[in-house]
Amino acid sequence: MLAAIAQLQSTKSIFRNLAKCKELIIEAAAKGASCIFFPEASDFIAENVNESVELTSTEENKKFLQGICEQAIRSKIHVNICVHEASECAGKIYNSNIWIEPTRGTIAARYHKVHLFDVDLGPGKTFKESNSTMPGTEIPSPVMTPLGKVGLAICFDLRFPELAQHLRSKGADILVYPSAFTEKTGAAHWETLLRARAIDSQCFVVAAAQHGAHNAKRTSYGHSMVIDPWGTVIAQYSDMNTPEGLLLFDVNLSIAERVRRAIPLARRNDLYPKL
Ligand SMILES: O=C(O)CCC(=O)C(=O)O
Numbered sequence: 001m002l003a004a005i006a007q008l009q010s011t012k013s014i015f016r017n018l019a020k021c022k023e024l025i026i027e028a029a030a031k032g033a034s035c036i037f038f039p040e041a042s043d044f045i046a047e048n049v050n051e052s053v054e055l056t057s058t059e060e061n062k063k064f065l066q067g068i069c070e071q072a073i074r075s076k077i078h079v080n081i082c083v084h085e086a087s088e089c090a091g092k093i094y095n096s097n098i099w100i101e102p103t104r105g106t107i108a109a110r111y112h113k114v115h116l117f118d119v120d121l122g123p124g125k126t127f128k129e130s131n132s133t134m135p136g137t138e139i140p141s142p143v144m145t146p147l148g149k150v151g152l153a154i155c156f157d158l159r160f161p162e163l164a165q166h167l168r169s170k171g172a173d174i175l176v177y178p179s180a181f182t183e184k185t186g187a188a189h190w191e192t193l194l195r196a197r198a199i200d201s202q203c204f205v206v207a208a209a210q211h212g213a214h215n216a217k218r219t220s221y222g223h224s225m226v227i228d229p230w231g232t233v234i235a236q237y238s239d240m241n242t243p244e245g246l247l248l249f250d251v252n253l254s255i256a257e258r259v260r261r262a263i264p265l266a267r268r269n270d271l272y273p274k275l
Helices: 014-030 049-056 059-075 155-159 161-169 183-201 254-262
Strands: 002-007 035-037 078-086 093-100 107-112 118-120 126-128 143-145 148-152 174-176 204-207 211-213 219-221 225-227 233-236 245-250
Touching: 002 014, 002 204, 014 035, 014 059, 014 245, 049 078, 049 093, 059 078, 059 093, 093 148, 107 148, 148 161, 155 183, 161 174, 161 183, 174 183, 183 204, 183 219, 183 225, 233 245
Parallel strands: 002 035, 035 078, 148 174, 174 204
Antiparallel strands: 002 245, 078 093, 093 107, 118 126, 143 148, 204 225, 211 219, 225 233
16 A cells, blocks of 8 residues: 655745645645645644644634645545644644544544653753643554554654554554654664664554754754564655655555564563553
């Protein structure tokens, strides 16, 4: 079953980003993809926390998701996309991962990032996502799609194998990690973490990434990738001169069945209970 990753270089212009996303949805559908996967923060990447909160509350931002839903219907393609959404807490937003089905353009699943990116990577590289963002409090069950059952996560969640295990235990065949990894952590950890999650969950891992400079302060690592349950990289975005574009890949679920049968991972939860 054919699918596509859309790699992006989102800016703070929601209008520009929406036009780019629509263009890539149309292209993916024309190439025969049944689903398209976008990276974290597809709607915009702002320069700072205040700007993120402000942009989230604009009418234009509400129209972003509406525009994507309408395009999903027109192009008859399932869309997985990440946007900023208002939370019930004043001054704070959610980092959301959304599955849109194309029949009526409705939202089939919505996940709010539960692990927020609060890290100190040295001078000028401190990130405190929790200053602007509320952590999610629920993990939705994997959503049924033409590719198989998809478990939703976002970026920094990739570092928490427990979440991947949980989604697998709920029936996931595919884990998605839409991302905007930093250049430093991306170069050191991105591929290793993606392959590790595919191997330890025995799921496909689909990781659409933001790439390049979004503004004077923020640059993302890129390298969108798809890994099969054996840990093999089956597709990767390698055109470094074109930050935005499509990466087509095929999901064959019989690989997951084969790997799970060959290496059964019978967990001893009686010996290592929840931490
Ligand atoms: O885990 C990392 O190194 C990057 C995570 C990140 O950039 C994010 O969650 O936004």
